[in-house]
Structure formats: C-alpha cells, structure tokens
Amino acid sequence: xxAPLTREQVLAWLDVVKDPEIPVLSVVELGVVRDxxxxxxxxxxxxxxxxxxxxxxxxxxxxxxAALGAHGIIAQVRLVFREPWTTAWMSDAxxxxxxxxGIAPPExxxxxxxxxxxxxxxxTVACPHCGSPRTVLKSxxxxxxxxxxxxxxxxxxxxxxxxxx
Amino acid sequence: xxxxPTRVTGAPTDVAGTVPRGPTSGTAQHPxxxxxxxxxxxxxxxxxxxxxxxxxxxxxxxxxALANFALDFIGQASAFLGLAGEAEGAGRxxxxxxxxxDEFHFRNAQLVELPIGDFAFTIVRxxxxxxxxxxxxxxxxxxxxxxxxxxxxxxxxxxxxxxxxSAAWVVRLGDGTDESRQRMQDAVDRLWAFAGxxxxxxAVDATMMEQGIGVDLPAxxxxxxxxxxxxxAQATLVVPADPRVVTGGRxxxxxxxxxxxxxxxQILPRSHPGASW
Numbered sequence: 001x002x003a004p005l006t007r008e009q010v011l012a013w014l015d016v017v018k019d020p021e022i023p024v025l026s027v028v029e030l031g032v033v034r035d036x037x038x039x040x041x042x043x044x045x046x047x048x049x050x051x052x053x054x055x056x057x058x059x060x061x062x063x064x065x066a067a068l069g070a071h072g073i074i075a076q077v078r079l080v081f082r083e084p085w086t087t088a089w090m091s092d093a094x095x096x097x098x099x100x101x102g103i104a105p106p107e108x109x110x111x112x113x114x115x116x117x118x119x120x121x122x123x124t125v126a127c128p129h130c131g132s133p134r135t136v137l138k139s140x141x142x143x144x145x146x147x148x149x150x151x152x153x154x155x156x157x158x159x160x161x162x163x164x165x
Numbered sequence: 166x167x168x169x170p171t172r173v174t175g176a177p178t179d180v181a182g183t184v185p186r187g188p189t190s191g192t193a194q195h196p197x198x199x200x201x202x203x204x205x206x207x208x209x210x211x212x213x214x215x216x217x218x219x220x221x222x223x224x225x226x227x228x229x230a231l232a233n234f235a236l237d238f239i240g241q242a243s244a245f246l247g248l249a250g251e252a253e254g255a256g257r258x259x260x261x262x263x264x265x266x267d268e269f270h271f272r273n274a275q276l277v278e279l280p281i282g283d284f285a286f287t288i289v290r291x292x293x294x295x296x297x298x299x300x301x302x303x304x305x306x307x308x309x310x311x312x313x314x315x316x317x318x319x320x321x322x323x324x325x326x327x328x329x330x331s332a333a334w335v336v337r338l339g340d341g342t343d344e345s346r347q348r349m350q351d352a353v354d355r356l357w358a359f360a361g362x363x364x365x366x367x368a369v370d371a372t373m374m375e376q377g378i379g380v381d382l383p384a385x386x387x388x389x390x391x392x393x394x395x396x397x398a399q400a401t402l403v404v405p406a407d408p409r410v411v412t413g414g415r416x417x418x419x420x421x422x423x424x425x426x427x428x429x430x431q432i433l434p435r436s437h438p439g440a441s442w
Contacts, residue, residue, distance in 0.1 A: 052319055053212075053240025081244065081315030084322055114325045115299055139226035140330060141233045149226075165322050 005073070010036045010043060013071055017063045020056050021144045022162075024101045027060050031089035034080055043073050046080045051145040051165075086111065087164050098162055104128045104135075104150065106164035125161045127152035135159075196372040197252040199272065200379055201313075202262065203369075203415055204305075205245030206273035209263055210423070211294060212238030213430050217281050227284075230330060234291070237323045244316045264434040268424040269417040276359040278414070278423040285348035286355070288334045293360045295328035296392050300385045301363075309377035332396050339400025346401065353402050361410030364389070369415075 014033055015026045027033050030050065037044040045064050049057050061077045068075040087106035095105035110123040124133045132154035139149040140163075147160040215235035222228035246259035257265075276294065281287045302324050305317035338345040364386040373379025397404050413419070434440065 049240065049319065051237060051240065052244065052316075052323060053236030053238070055236065081312060081319055083315070084319040086322075112325055112329075114321045115303060139229065140326070141226065141230040145233045145236055163326075165326070 005038055005043070007036045007038060010038070010045070010068065010073075013067055014045070014064060017060060017067050020059045020063075021146075022098070022101070022103065024097045025094055027064065029091070029094045029097075031085060032057075032060060033064075034082075041074075043068060043075045044078055045075050046078050048080055048083070048085045050085050054145060056144070085165075087162065099128045102128050102159060103147070104159055104161040106162045108164065110164040112164075125150055127155060127157065128159055129157045130155040195253055196369045197310075197378070198249050199369045200373050201245050201249035201252060203272040205242045205249055205259075205262070206271050207277050207294075208238040208245065209242035210271070210273045210426070211277040212236070212242060213426060214277065214279075214281055215287075215291075218287065223284055231287075234327055234330075237320075237327070241316065241320050241323070245313075248312060248316075260434070264431045268419055268427055271414075271417065271419065271423060271427070273414050273419075273423075274359070274362040275411055275414040275420050275423075276356065276362060278420060278426060279356075279359070280422055280426075282352070283348060285338060285345065286352040288331055288338065289349060289352035289356055290359075292328070292331035292335045292396070293356060293393065294363070295324060295331045296396075297360070297363045297385065297389055298324040299328050300388055301380055301382075304380040304385075308379070313378065335396055335402070336400045339397070339402040349400065350402055353397070354405050357405045358407060358409045358411045362412050362414055365410070365412060365415065367415065 011028055011033070014028050014036075017027045019025050019027065019030055019032075022030075027047070032047050032050060033045060034048050035046040037046070045068070047057070047060065047064070057079075064077050065075050088108045088111060090106065098105040104125045104127070107123065107125075125135050125137070126133050127135050127150075130152060132152055134153040135150045136153060137148060137150055138158070142149040142160050146163055146165075148163050149158065150161050151158045212235045215231045215238065218231040219228060219235070222231055242263065243259045246262040250257045250259060250262055276290060279286075279290065299321065302317045302321040306314055306321055308314040308317065335349065339349045340346070341349075364382050366382045370379055370382055374381060394404055
C-alpha cells in the first residue's frame, strides 16, 4: 500500500508549475499557492491572485490540475483572497533567480503604503545585467501587469523590473 | 440638488419619478447581492471602457498602462460579481452576471459608462474614480465579510498605483500646453456632476453598514474632495462650483451609452451561448 499523501509531497510536485510569464519561478516560489488541503477523495489547492486581473492565473490553474493529474490526483483549485499577495513573500533565492534571468527583482523595502500617496517614487532599481544603480524608469507598465520597464544608463540595456507591491 | 436620470448629449431627459424599465426585484430583498453588483459593475464597465484604448492610446506606454488598468478592474469585477452570484444563490456566476444581464439590471454609477472621449476625458474620469477607489477599498478592506475584505485589500494595492498614475497625468496635462489644459478643464467641467453619484448612500448601503459589511459612502466625499482639489490646484485646473449630481445608475437608470457598450461587450456570449475557447 502506498504511503499516505502529504502536503509536502503535493508542494514538491507543484514545483514544476512555473509562472507562464516568468518561467524561472514556480507557483510555490511566487507564493501563489497558499495552501494544500488533502481530503479523503480529493486534494484542494488554494491559490491567490498576484494581480486581480492577471491572465496567467487561469493558465496556472490548469497547469496545477494537470501537474497533480500526472500523479493520479484529482485536484480542485480554489481562489482565495484572505491576505493580499505581496512580493515580500518572495525568498532571497527567488529574487536571485529573477535577477539571473534578467528581471530586476522587487525590493521588499520599496512596497508603497496603500492609499493616496505622493506622485513620484524615489527608490532606485539596480540593473540586473551590470548591477548599476543608474537606471531610468521608462514605463510603469511593462509586458505584464507585474513588471515595469527600465533602461540602464551604464550598460544601455533595457530591462524588466518585477514591481514591489 | 439632484437631477435624475440623465442624458448627457442633450437628448430629451426622462422625467424624474417615472417607473424604471425592467424588473427591479432584489433591491431590498438581496442587499448583499445588490451591493456586490454595484461594486462589480463599476469595475466591469470602467474596465471595458479602458480596454477600448487598446491600440489607440497616444503613446505605447499609455496603451499598455490603460490595458493593465482594464485587466485589474475586470479581475476585480469578476471577484465581486462572483460573490454577488453566491449571495443571490440562483446559479448565476460572474460571467452570467456580466454577459447576460440587460442595461437596466446594471448597477454601475453613470460616471464609468460615458464613452472614452479624448485622452483628457479618460484621464480625468480615471483620476476622479481612482481617488474614490483608494478611500473606498481602504474601508471595505475592514469589512466584516471576510471574502469581500480580502478582495478589497487586494484591490487597494492596485488602486494605489492607479491613482498615482492618473494623478500624474492630471498634473502633467492640466499644467501643460494651452490645448491640453483646455481639454482637461472641459473634462473636469463635464465630469464633476457625475462623480457625485459615487458618494450617494441609500437603503442598501444602510443595510450593509448595519451588518458591518459596507462602507459609509457620503463620509468619503470630504476626504475625496480634499485630495482632488489639491491635485486640481497643482494641475492649475478649476473645480466647478456647480453642485448638481447626476444620479440613477445604482437603480438601473443609465445614460444612453451603456446599452451600446453592453451590446458590443455581450454579443459573443449571447450569440454563442456556452461557447468556450
């Protein structure tokens, strides 16, 4: 008889499900997977949206079901909102993976306080290619809702920044 | 002073007090359903309007920004309409509520349904709504309804960067060229009366507040005006003295523009029921 299924085992299997827009981070590393509930008949995976309208959520949902299906598990995916997702949940190792991939990682200290705030932000984003702090914000909105576009004044490379929220 | 309902193009105005078209059941019977529809519909309609800029905005970065705003609002709409469907308990999900309701069942404020106009009009509307949105979501985030509080906490993060972006444009264009300033001022003059509807409270709001779920809307007006007037001053724009408030959207009475927008938005799921791709 097989050993009983554990939460840790399910989380390990979910590590193959990557963010379709950022294929170096898994849904577990991103903090999108909030909990795994193992029932007698099924497994419930609770996920939380990074951004309310993130189109990648639907892809992640399908892929979570498929990844667990490959291990013979019928999984239900449930969307939960009980704590808003934040880039502060990303580990140092995950940030390093982003940087190595060419995306400037979100800095935990740069998260803006919610509400009516000052017009201009003052934190610098270091270039993921050469490390220079001399970078210019080109657009607050990049290829996806979670990224902004910057250009490095030293190595002249444009790059994405994973916004701190 | 209130005017109800409105035709913004100068077409004949309905007489206040006429019987609204279509069924209005559910207003008092299902306050939670009604409340979630109001919040969801504001976001769905505004999100759709913003998406109409896709491919048309004056610069590529703004095209992307407005499309991202649209996604945020439509995502929030989906969450609130999903809750509405659960509260109603009649088997309607967020898609059914978005695509299979008629104009007179929509509960959005008229501010969000007006056509996009020029870029100045879109930006002024966006700023007026965003400045409301941060205040509203901050309070809804402490709702006793745990799911609604969670969605609001998420939406508040988004509203925060929305208002930073739209306020920056208001200042840049208001305090810009003669033409940009004039267009911005025209938009402020036209939209001011529509913003008032966001702060109207009625029996549904009162019920939701009694239950610790909803937000005291009239109480948001003063902090909103304080913030908006400060931004308008920075932008060298003049806030109109006109105290009129356009009203009716929360009761399903809309301008002539919503029906056209819904026709376009709903045609695919209505023509091909159950289609998926």
